[in-house]
Amino acid sequence: QVQLVESGGGLVQPGGSLRLSCTTSGSLFRFYDMAWYRQAPGKQRDLVARITSGGSTNYADSVKGRFTCSRDNARNTVTLQMNTLKPEDTAVYYCNIHPASSRWGQGTQVTVSS
Numbered sequence: 001q002v003q004l005v006e007s008g009g010g011l012v013q014p015g016g017s018l019r020l021s022c023t024t025s026g027s028l029f030r031f032y033d034m035a036w037y038r039q040a041p042g043k044q045r046d047l048v049a050r051i052t053s054g055g056s057t058n059y060a061d062s063v064k065g066r067f068t069c070s071r072d073n074a075r076n077t078v079t080l081q082m083n084t085l086k087p088e089d090t091a092v093y094y095c096n097i098h099p100a101s102s103r104w105g106q107g108t109q110v111t112v113s114s
Contacts, residue, residue, distance in 0.1 A: 004095050009108030012085055020080040020108060022095035030073040035098035036080045038091035039107075049080060050098045063089075085112045 008020040020036070035050035049069040051057045057069050068081040078095060092107040 004105045006093060006095055006105055006108040009093060009110045011111045011113065013114050014086055014112055016085050016112070017081070017083045018085065018110060020082065020093055020095075020110070022078045022080075024076040026076070029076040033098040034069075034071060034078045035096055035100065036069060036078075037094045037096060037100070038089075038110075039094070040088075040091040043091075045094070048093070051078060082110070085110075087112045 003025040005023050005025075006020060007023070008018060010018060012018055022034070022036075031053055033050065033052045036048045037045050038048050039045040047060060048063055049057060049059045049067055051069045051071055055071065059067060059069070066082065066084045069078065070081070071078040080093070082089065090110060090112050092109050094104055094107040096104065
């Protein structure tokens with residue numbers, strides 16, 4: 001099991017950028033495939049990006065070209081660099097292993113608004 005804590009969310013204007021971080025407290029982070037999910041009010045939780053233990057990534061079509069997922073195994077972190085943010089990116093963002101565990105953290109709120 002990996003304990004995950006998301007951070008880095010906030011309020012930004014359309015076109016702005018944010019960097020989300022997911023930090024673990026475990027010692028086996030480097031062996032897990034990881035993913036970012038998001039959930040907007042009244043909507044289901046959707047997969048945004050995933051990254052394998054080896055660093056390969058893929059993204060939801062809605063964020064391709066704008067978001068970049070990376071990981072730093074030495075720091076037990078996975079990050080999501082979000083550029084050219086749009087109002088429709090507004091959601092609570094969560095990290096988890098992939099495939100997702102049934103246990104979720106609190107997430108971090110991202111609000112994109114002018």
